[in-house]
Amino acid sequence: MPGRGGHGKITLAAVAVVLAWLIVGAVAGPFSGRLGEVATNDNASFLPADAEATRAQELAGRFVDRETTPALVVYERASGITEADTRRAAADAARFAEVPGVVGPLPPPIPSEDGQALQVVVPIDDAGGERIGTVVEELRDIAGGDRDGLTVDVAGPAGLLADLIEVFSAIDGTLLVVTLCVVLVILLVVYRSPILWLFPLLAAGMSFALAAVFVYLLADADVIKLNGQAQGILTVLVFGAGTDYALLLVARYREELHRHERPWDAMRTAWKGAAPAIVASGGTVIVSLLCLLLSSLNSNRALGPVAAIGIAATLLVMLTFLPALLVLGGRWAFWPRRPRPDQADPRVEHGLWSRIAGFVARRARPVWVLTTLALAALALGVTQLGATTLGQTDLFTERTDSVAGQEVVARHYPAGTGSPATIFTRQETARQVAEVAQGVPGVAAVRPVTGERTGPPDPNAPPKVVDGTVQLEATLADPPDSDGAERAIRDLRAAVHAVPGSDAVVGGFTAINVDTSDASTRDRNVIIPVVLLVIAIILALLLRALLAPLLLIATVLLSFAATLGLCALIFRYVFDFPGVDASFPLFAFVFLVALGIDYNIFLMSRVREESARRGTRAGVLTGLAVTGGVITSAGIVLAATFSALAVLPLVVLVELGVAVAVGVLLDTVVVRSLLVPALSYDIGPKVWWPGRLSRTNGEREARHAR
Structure with a gap:
């Protein structure tokens, strides 16, 4: 243990680390609100280079002086269009042509055969999504609102893009605030301390700021492409995963404060115990996300590096800034429930998770058999999961102007008019x-x-x-x-x-959707096996075994299938969604498997540590008892943060948020709490096959049996 001088140096070192990070945060902080400046939401730019729709775009550029994206301004009167309506539409068309960015002159309004609608096609210079959004807003201002029974809407590809831009503009503000509030409430409930919640939240915010500056610079230099979807996922992922890692480190630190007098000694031991699991967990997520670089879609390739940068920044902050904050806070950070030295944590021996561990020990085989059957039954719901490309009218959870306009076009014209x-x-x-x-x-x-x-x-x-x-x-x-x-x-x-x-x-527009759907299917077939192989290798290195990693992957796959089945029922019978986007299964797999394996890593790394001291079966029970509370809390935090995606009125993000929330809760409550411990307890030392621990623990338990 360090003397007074050594303790002073340690305190100064912690202060220096905190100050250095605060300086980094002051520089990086403003970039977290500027990500929208470098985001692009042009679906066509996400296509593979060899797609037929991409080749068609290249050929289309030869036939026009400027590439355009059409907006459709539609006028509808159920009793029939009047002469005054026609004059109004013609006058609007003349004003549309004067808007900067509109390629004029414009053709006269096109009447529908039933005489109930007029349509003005407004080609907009294809100079980027933000510019198109601005032009569409001007068109809507000129056209005005509904008047005397005449409805006016701006639809078409440009109208849809403008509505998407408006939705994603809320990410910087609304989603961040909602995520912060969710994490704050959960930390207050978990820690029941007016002080301790501040440390994980501050560290998570620092992680997001650090990630944002790197993502901004790389996107601004056109090294990576950032879109609204990746931007939203980055926010919830950093705060969710960051809080998870913080919970694990804080729990281990609290445990060691019962064994060590000085906070520094407790943190050193806690860091050595928790850091390998945190690094393995973060590394698994990073490598899994980087597998998206194998995607043929630019949108998927963009999400991989963006989210991986977020996790890497989170690991760096949580293993440096957070420990320094906790050391400076000492035991007072846990007030009013300060852990005292030389006392065992009563929650380990007499808490809820100790009782659950005892139940698993008494009923190991029935527990893992019944949980497996229950998850398999939920997986049958996958038959209700209709994978499709969500149409414009199905894309939003709210009825937008472009949706209303598309409905008018479908009622009175060949529905593909304008696209x-x-x-x-x-x-x-x-x-x-x-x-x-x-x-x-x-x-x-x-x-x-x-x-x-x-x-x-x-x-x-x-x-x-x-x-x-x-x-x-x-x-x-x-x-x-x-x-x-x-x-x-x-x-x-x-x-x-x-x-x-x-x-x-x-x-054309529809061909882009077709090629995107086909590319999503190809990506699923290529990336999912690669992710599984990468995770298996990481688990084998961490646990120094082959059987345990295979069992863990099998349980997470079962959990993934059960999640998809349950979500299919929720989407269809609760939210009344028409289906899921073609990209949904791949995104759900990457996030659920990568994040779901995290909790098994947290559990099994501690089980292996305890097994080396106590034997495998005793190690399983101790590992479950000491990690149960923190892993469950971490799962609730991650589920809640991804649920924050529901504040965005986009079906695909709502579906992804619900899927991750449901899957994480299944992983923490069922798979990690019951299935994995019961299966490991039933198998015994052989779970570490072919590692040395399988032989030494086997001999130890054989002697005890005699």
Whole structure:
């Protein structure tokens, strides 16, 4: 133990560490509110380079002076459009053309066949999502609100993008505040101390600030791409995982304060005991997230590094800044329940988790068999999980202007109006390709793109030819983001590709969705096995065994399947969601498996430590008793922070937040508390096979049995 001089040096060192981090926080803090400045939400930019829709985009750029994204301003009157309505729409169109960013002049309003609607197509210069959002807001201001029974909405791809930008603009403020409040309330309940909650929360905030500055700089330099989805996940992930790591370190520190007089000695022992598990846990999450770099979608590849940076920053802060804060706080940080030296923690021997450990010891085999069957039964709900690409009307939890406008278009026009499929083919096969395309079910009309893009289309105008290539536009009968439109695109591609010598390429808004869905399926099949292999290797190195890692992975996979099954029932019968996005299973897997294995790492690393001293079965019971409370608290914190995603009115983020919350609770309450301890207790020393501990503990327990 250090003397007075040594204790003073230790205190100065802790003060220096805290001051250094506070300086870092002062520099990095402002960047946490600036991530929206470098975020992009252009879905087309997420496509793989070799996707057919990507090639179509490249070809489309040759046919226009400037690439555009269309906004559809739709006017509807159920009793029939009047002359005054037509004059108003024409006057609005003239004003739309004067808005900076709108590519004019604009064609006159297009009446619907039933005479109940008018539509103005407004092409907007494709100069980035934020610029498009600004232009759409100006269009909405010009068009004004509903008047005397005439409804006005701005829809189309540009309207949808503007609504998405508005949603993601809430991430910097609303989501951060909600997450902070959730973590604060839970820490107050867990610690029941007016002081201690401040240390984990301050450290989590420092982690987020540090992560934000790196993400901002890398995104600003175009090294990584940041989108609103990754931005939201970064916030809840850093605060959730950071609080988890803090809870584990604080719990071990409290335990060691019962054994050591000086806080520094207690922290040194606690750090040595908890750091390997925290590093292994964080490393598992980081490596699993970096596996997303294998994705063919830029959106997935963006999420991997962004979230991994968040976890790396969290590890650094929680293993340096937080220990220094706790050392300075000493025992007073735990007031009014200050741990006293030379006393055993009564919660270990007489607490709830000690009783649960005793129950597991008495009923080990029935416990793991019944929990396995229960999780398998929940997994049957996966049959209700309808994986699809969520349509525009299904994307938001609230009814936005773009959703209302798309509903009007679907009622009165071919639903694909304003977002046609684009077909590029050789000039000599253009007529044949157009005839074939017109015969595809779900295609309402096909016309060539001519040199004149304003005014009503002239069926007799010659097509525009660029480098021997002609562009056709196919208007779809179904809404461009519907399952019917996606089927039409697949059928259209098959039909035009079969025309000899056409070299046909099909793109457009719906084609982007189709290629994104296909890429998501490919990513699932590639990334999930890689993640499992990486986790198995990390667990084998940490536990120095092969059987235990395989069992842990099997239990987490079972928990993942049960989570998907339960979520499918919740999404369908509670939230009435139409399905899940194609990217949902992969994101849910990466987060649930990587984060779910964390709790098993926390448990089994302590079990192995205790097994080396007491024997495997006694080590299982002791490990469960001493880690039960902190791991359960950590799981509740992580579940609650991911639940904060529900404040954003986007179905895909609500679904991901619910899935992680449900999965984490299943992992902490069922898998880690009952299934894994009961299975390990039943197997005994062989769980460490082929490591040395399996032999030494086996011999020890055999002697006790005799």
